[in-house]
Amino acid sequence: MKPTNLLAGVVLYCRAGFEKEAAAEIQQHALDLGVQGYVKAQPASAYLLFTPYDPATLDLLRAKLRFADLCFARQLIYVAPLIQNLPADDRITPLLAAAATLAPRYSAVWLETADTNEAKALSVFVRKFETPFRRAVERAGAVDEKSSQLPRLHLFFIDSATVYLGLSWLGNASPWVMGIPRLRFPRNAPSRSTLKLEEAFHTFLEEPERALQPGMKAVDLGAAPGGWTWQLVRRSLRVTAVDNGPMAPELLDSGIVEHLRADGFRYRPPSPVDWLVCDMVEQPARIAALVARWLAEGYARQAIFNLKLPMKKRYEEVERCRDIIARSLEQAGVGYALAFKQLYHDREEVTGFLRLAGRTGERRGA
Template structure:
């Protein structure tokens, strides 16, 4: 029997969450500004356009390849309406998104404060100021400029009544993005539409005992793809999991630190400390061939292979009821990366529908990902516990 697989909407709308507390009458928006992994600007731009199209708002993107910045300019409709429907944690390629209010060219480099104040004077108020640059210039001049501007800009905005005297979470946050010494974009952010993390990047510390830096990837996935309450529900001490393609053991190591008893599957060598850990069972086998003797709570997989092959095997684990949750990476081709992601997700949805399995699937290109995206598939009691619709 064909059932309904409850897939997470790729571009979520307000029907699935509380509407953003913004009034388009107070803030005049010209577009969206997004940060992504350098080299993925085209995919991020396509994602923004897809979100806008669902609201019947249209525009065009200005990108500089390798910059990690996408400026989507609205040409028809209200950009604020698009921003209200965004939740950045549900975007795939955008790690940070906020609503662009003004695109400012600074004529006098000795006075960058006055043009910003004048541009914002007629709009609404803000609860906090962020001055930042997503660009990595070798001399660090833009970072120095952002730091230098913070004190005088804050004072001027407060004196003009644009910035609240004390930090307020009830008001939108003001972002001033320095794209050059003469180019500043002013934008607003509220959460969860935007990320509360600086530049949308989590600051994680690599632990020397971890077998590889891939441990940061799985740590980021659990921290950013789940809320604290969701994470507490799905990741518990005493659970059992399987790591396919485990060597040298970064993902296995992380899961063990969370109290999960792991079976590490790989023909390659596992870190010696993990081999000696009583919470780890090592199996020398092909990750795409291995089958568990009984159902587990988690399967995780970071195998370097064609994305469709990985997706099919993860669908096997979910559809054959070998696992409740799955976390895995899809390695993307150099071209048609967005098409590949959409094709894989469509195939997973078909498999889950055919197996009459309700699920929530989330996809994100993490900061610690490279030419890949991370997929989180949730089934079982998670859906009823968190009332996903």
């Protein structure tokens, strides 16, 4: 195993089964930046490697590619060539030497595996290896957790002797190990879908406390039994829950939830609200058009919504919905910010965040 001082490619983590979508997305974004390359990905592996044909263009990706613009990626890491055949009696010494060629110091050291059932056995080894490796890095004086300017060091284990060593930077990568937020399901929440909205708040909002202030007004379309409404109520927002199904009684007892048995596609609030949230089971294009109309017509200032994706052409469907929203708001002369992300708590779906952003010409990614 020979250390390298060159970053050679990009590793993206994703949901197992969505490697094809993540690959199509990174290739398109790279092409838009003038970078050509190829992808290596195994089905259901939960990660992929993108390698530029011209290694020099990796610097362009580092400068221009935004993690927030990647819908299907859980994490974005710039990696050295794969390290193989680590000696079983001393893995630490060669890994420390290889890491030193990438950067002399780091703000954090993360040891990770793919998020698959097959990797669960490997994760046991990684947890045991983590403590001695961290101690070795600390003894070398290579960690400064107070610095936000230093990169994070990632060790992405394929097996116990095979590792991608790479770097990520604060503000252009997931803030969570393996790209997975560690959220606990609240015992009194009425459904597990509540975690999707909580994760969306952490993912899309720079200052959740400021964006979700007590007394704000919200509408939850497709609310029953109340998983998303619960997240709004716990932050003391006043919620109109729209669904023909029953709501959890404790939410109605809160005094700040009004339940309307109505069609979510036809309902409009009597006055503008601060938030629209929507988790209805419907064709993605219909949801995209509905959310766009709410903001274009001034019924809401911002929205978080789910798109239930088809079995095929899932990346293409997300781009189609992006175009539907863009056309609607641009025709209305409304500036906006839009982002999509397949959250950890999503399944065959992605979550969107749309907010007003002034007049046309000020549009940018969320």
